[in-house]
Amino acid sequence: SQQGEEDPQALSIQEGENATMNCSYKTSINNLQWYRQNSGRGLVHLILIRSNEREKHSGRLRVTLDTSKKSSSLLITASRAADTASYFCGVIQGAQKLVFGQGTRLTINP
């Protein structure tokens, strides 16, 4: 990947369970962003967490950031079949380039 690793690469869980995805990055950041991509589609911005924040919530999403470990996690609670997608974390490199991790392919089984 251009900026780091995400794990797991693939995750399959039952509907209603929680899904946790992790992301690591290499450079210093001002913020970290999570995106969702449905198969064959563009990316949808989910949430942005700034470097001075440790945790952020948005609906069923919870994002944490540990700048000392250069890592972030995305938690989706009470998963639904419609949450099936690939999830990517992205960080800004240099002045303006948004680059992504490898992504996690999440499958929610009904």
Added chain:
Amino acid sequence: GAVVSQHPSRVICKSGTSVKIECRSLDFQATTMFWYRQFPKQSLMLMATSNEGSKATYEQGVEKDKFLINHASLTLSTLTVTSAHPEDSSFYICSARSGARYNEQFFGPGTRLTVL
């Protein structure tokens, strides 16, 4: 949120031909646009960054003569894949950033290119 469109959504062409993909920001002015390429089950790889009215900045390993980028206006950027070959078959996604909402980057729906 802001909307970015891409055209065409899908294109099939013969090897050796050139293909142009358009990316438009529909309701905002995009001072910066980005082009990404994505192979199946892989992440998005940044190809180039373009600022309106100036030459694009290409990532290492991306041939600027093969992937021509034009960002002639604040709402339109084009990517032309010249002399396309089967290995250029991929999903191309553009993204646009508004100068006013710097942290937010909006993505187009992508263009599936298949080179026969």
